[in-house]
């Protein structure tokens with residue numbers, strides 16, 4: 001039960017829980033872990049995923065349409081923790097579902113489920129007081145997003161409250177695979193290194209072994225989301241776990 005990146009760069013795999021269904025997500029997450037993913041970012045599907053590109057938007061729509069709720073994702077997290085005690089597990093959500101449940105209740109249930117940390121996409125560090133209190137009370141690692149447009153003061157504030165790792169998004173904009181990883185990433189990671197000793201994971205647009213190798217030159221982990229979600233969309237419930245396992249093995253190198 002820990003967020004640690006064994007091989008450099010580590011792999012963080014993002015999955016939309018409940019797409020195509022919760023049983024499939026369970027199998028896919030286990031396959032990702034067993035094939036080299038150090039951390040699973042278990043995404044809570046949300047009806048208005050404005051930070052997401054089309055691939056993850058469609059996955060969220062499918063999962064919401066199936067009736068996937070935050071409580072179901074917490075139950076899935078508990079199953080994953082039981083099945084893989086040492087895997088890194090970060091609950092990933094927009095604020096809205098968490099606020100609806102209640103911050104205190106959510107963090108208690110996340111800790112009870114065995115999550116290592118939480119990343120709330122639209123939680124900004126300036127307004128994170130109550131959230132951080134609840135996270136600390138439940139020994140959960142708050143993971144924050146740092147963007148190339150974040151000024152140093154903001155990076156410093158993020159670094160001071162982050163635990164587990166810091167998530168550096170490689171470019172402004174929405175999630176989604178790209179031909180090459182944006183060039184803003186190395187500069188953002190270098191700026192973050194001034195303020196934190198935590199591992200830094202880079203995400204957005206990562207989908208090939210070359211992307212992962214490139215990220216490994218300057219960061220500690222690569223986050224892969226849309227490429228996995230697109231693969232799941234293409235293969236469907238039956239073949240998805242094997243396909244994702246193979247993909248993680250290939251990009252890990």
Ligand SMILES: O=P(O)(O)OC[C@@H](O)[C@@H](O)c1c[nH]c2ccccc12
Pocket residue numbers: 014041043051052056121145174175176177203204205206223224225226227
């Ligand atoms: O999909 P990509 O380009 O591989 O990027 C990872 C991203 O999907 C995942 O970390 C994520 C999913 N939803 C988000 C919303 C905001 C920031 C990051 C995310």
